[in-house]
Amino acid sequence: MSDSASIMPEHPPVTDWINDFDHTDPVWTEDPFPIWEKLRAASPVVHTERFLGCYMPTTYQAVKEIAYDTEHFSSRRVIVRDVRPEITARAPPITSDPPEHKPAKQILLPPFTPDAMKKLEPRVRAICNELIDEFIADGKCDAAARYTKHIPVRAIAHMLGIPEKDGDLFIKWIHGILELGIKDDNALMEAVKEMTGYFAGHLEQRKKQPTDDLISTLMKAKDKDGNPLTDEHVLGSLRLLLIAGIDTTWSAIGSSLWHLAKTPADRERLVKEPELMPLAVEELLRAYSPVTMAREVMRETTVSGCPVKPGNMVLLSFPAANRDPAMFPDADKVVIDRKENRHAAFGLGIHRCVGSNLARMEMTVAIEEWLKRIPEFRLDPAGKVTWSEGTVRGPRQLPLLFGKAN
Amino acid sequence: MAAKLKVRVDQDKCQGHARCKSLAPELFDLDEFGNAHETGDGSVPAGLEDKAWLAQSNCPEIAIEVTEE
Numbered sequence: 001m002s003d004s005a006s007i008m009p010e011h012p013p014v015t016d017w018i019n020d021f022d023h024t025d026p027v028w029t030e031d032p033f034p035i036w037e038k039l040r041a042a043s044p045v046v047h048t049e050r051f052l053g054c055y056m057p058t059t060y061q062a063v064k065e066i067a068y069d070t071e072h073f074s075s076r077r078v079i080v081r082d083v084r085p086e087i088t089a090r091a092p093p094i095t096s097d098p099p100e101h102k103p104a105k106q107i108l109l110p111p112f113t114p115d116a117m118k119k120l121e122p123r124v125r126a127i128c129n130e131l132i133d134e135f136i137a138d139g140k141c142d143a144a145a146r147y148t149k150h151i152p153v154r155a156i157a158h159m160l161g162i163p164e165k166d167g168d169l170f171i172k173w174i175h176g177i178l179e180l181g182i183k184d185d186n187a188l189m190e191a192v193k194e195m196t197g198y199f200a201g202h203l204e205q206r207k208k209q210p211t212d213d214l215i216s217t218l219m220k221a222k223d224k225d226g227n228p229l230t231d232e233h234v235l236g237s238l239r240l241l242l243i244a245g246i247d248t249t250w251s252a253i254g255s256s257l258w259h260l261a262k263t264p265a266d267r268e269r270l271v272k273e274p275e276l277m278p279l280a281v282e283e284l285l286r287a288y289s290p291v292t293m294a295r296e297v298m299r300e301t302t303v304s305g306c307p308v309k310p311g312n313m314v315l316l317s318f319p320a321a322n323r324d325p326a327m328f329p330d331a332d333k334v335v336i337d338r339k340e341n342r343h344a345a346f347g348l349g350i351h352r353c354v355g356s357n358l359a360r361m362e363m364t365v366a367i368e369e370w371l372k373r374i375p376e377f378r379l380d381p382a383g384k385v386t387w388s389e390g391t392v393r394g395p396r397q398l399p400l401l402f403g404k405a406n
Numbered sequence: 407m408a409a410k411l412k413v414r415v416d417q418d419k420c421q422g423h424a425r426c427k428s429l430a431p432e433l434f435d436l437d438e439f440g441n442a443h444e445t446g447d448g449s450v451p452a453g454l455e456d457k458a459w460l461a462q463s464n465c466p467e468i469a470i471e472v473t474e475e
Contacts, residue, residue, distance in 0.1 A: 109439040114424055278428055282464070340463040348466055352421040357440065 011050065011183075018042045022050050023080070023292065023315060024182055029389045033332060036320040044304035051080050053312040055297070056320075060328075060344065062304040063321035066295060066314055067348040070098050073295035073314060075351060079391055080294045080313045081182045089192045091240035092233060094351065101350055103224035108237065108354045111159070111214055117361040120159065124362055127154045128369035136373060136402070140380055144254050144398040151366050152249040155358070156241060161213025162202060169198070174247050182390050192239070199238045203231060214241070241355070248290050249359045251394020252345075253366045255288035256281075258395050259334060260367075261379045266336045271375045274368065280336045281363050286343035287334045289319035290392050293347065318344045319393065377402050409474040411450040413458050415442045419469035429464060430457035442469075 014025045017035050022028065028035055039046050040058040047055050057063045066073050074097050076087055090096075093104035110116070131150055135141040153167035176191030202215055210216050218234045229237075260267040270280055295314040302308065322343045325331040346353035353359070379385065383399025413433050415426070422440040426433070432454055434442050450458045450472075462470040 106439060109422065113436060113438070113440040114427065115436075282425075339460065342464060342466045342468075344466055346423065346466075349421065352423060357424060 018046055019048070020050065021046060021048045021056060023056075023317075024389050029387050029393075032319070032393070033323060036317070036323055037332075040320070040324065043306060045306035045308065047312070051082060051313055052084060054080055054315055055303075055308055055312055056315040056317060057303060058317075058320055058324075059304065059326060060321040060324040061326070062306075063316060063318060063344065064348050065303050066316060067344075067351070069301070070101075070350065072297065072299045072301040072308075074298045075101075075295060077296050077313065078294050079178070079182065080315050081188075083185055084313075085185060089196070089236070089239065091236045091243070093237075093354070094240050094244065095236075098350070104233070104237070105350075105354065107218065107221040107229070108241075111217055112354055112357055114357045114361075117357045120155065120358070121361055121365060123158055124151065124155050124365045125369055127151055128366055129373070132369065132373050139403065140399070140401045142383070142397055143257050143400050144250075144395045147370070148253040148257065148366065148395075148398070149250045151253060151362055152246045152359075155362055156245040159214045159358075160238070160241065161211050161215055166198075169194075170242055170246060174243055177243055178247060178391050179389055195239055195242065196235055199235050200231070203234060244353070245355050245358065247388070247392050247394070248355075249362050251290035251388065251392050252285060252288065252359060252363050254395040254398055255290065255393075256284045256363060256367055257370065257377075257400070258379075258385060258398055259284060259288065260371075261377055261398075261400055263334070264378075266334065267371070267375075267377075269336060270367070271371055274371075276337050277364055277368060279338060279341075281360060281367070282341050282343060283334060283336055283338045284363070285345040285360075286322045286328065286338070286341055288394075289322050289343070289345040290394050291345070291347075291353075292317045292319060292391055292393070293351070294391075318347060374402050376404050378405055411455050411458050412448045412473050412475060413444045413450060413461070414448050414471045414473070415444055416469045416471065417441070417443070419467045421467050421469075423466050425464045425466070426461035426470060430454065430461040433458055433461065 011022055014020055014022050017038055044059045044062040045055050045057050057066055076095055078094055093101050096104050131147050135146050153170055154164040157164045173191040173195045176187045181188030206216050218237055221229055223229055293316040295316055297308050297310045297312045300309055323331045346356040377400050380399035380401045385395050386397040388394055388396050420441050426442050427436050433445055435445050436442055458472050462472045
């Protein structure tokens, strides 16, 4: 458990977004879109003294410049936090820079190709229907707690070859790392320690008896010199897969259902024209991109003409890039059949999300199975939608009523 | 008669988003790492021109070139 000494002082409320932004402010958490518009109008790159100094690129172009520039911007820290302790728990390849990045990523790519995902798809469809069976008769549910949260947890557990029922543990660790950990160092360290211990046990089991799953695939993999990966590397990559693979997709599915609950025209269109699903999934990814990444400035340079200095972090907001009207006409509108859509929800450049094909498949299947069983649904006016804070954005409470409104 | 099109994936730019394979499976293939390349010599069969342009305009890395022969 965390003691109070490890928790950073509460952040004062933001009054000057342009010079003092804070992505953990409750106003940002509730509705970040008008804030991004304001920041973008001010400058392609803004700065805050919070988080020991942090920049934020506000345009698609500025985000792209930083994502492509691995010379001046390091990935060794990928979460903007109140503190910058020594780097102890790496998670290759997301925390790797060139030249270490490519060999670490090559190991993870083959298990996540679209063809590999097709093999997993039937299990994910079954998971979705098992979940819907549990609440459909009630006529309502909190879709975040009962549906969207469990789909990625069970899917990644299935791939890794660990029990799907351990899902609640994973969710607790991820909350400790991605939300509490921004301001509470002990909560983060505790969660990383528990997670590492859990996976170390699974590694030991497989050393005695190899299995046919993603953990064993990683244990059998060789590095660029032909040597087996160290346990530390395998544990780091497993931490990454669990952290990156769960509340990201949970958020994307949740935001999609939230949008469809409050937008009958889009919902009815998807029910009538299921062939639109691939374009719709990309548009929902663009409009409600869940993941904001980070970089650390290593050397002085400029981004879209703005100087950036070492010692600062960068809040690399792919979600804000995806709302830039210079890149996307009607950027703040969900156009469910948008044709031209170079969105950056999965990043740009060498750190393109390794699980993007998994996330797309899970989103597609989760929305399709939901619409087949519950084609009519709406937000429950008696409940409240709440959103996660910080690095990954999505609904954490999503009360829905099924059927037509009276 | 519409001009004949050819597609080409720049291997240095492709990062394996796989948008092209999803939108135009006839024109693109993926390797074991999920990175894309054009099918055959990249010639676009008649009737698939729209798919070629669609794939090109959805590649986040601007890695797809469409040329008219």
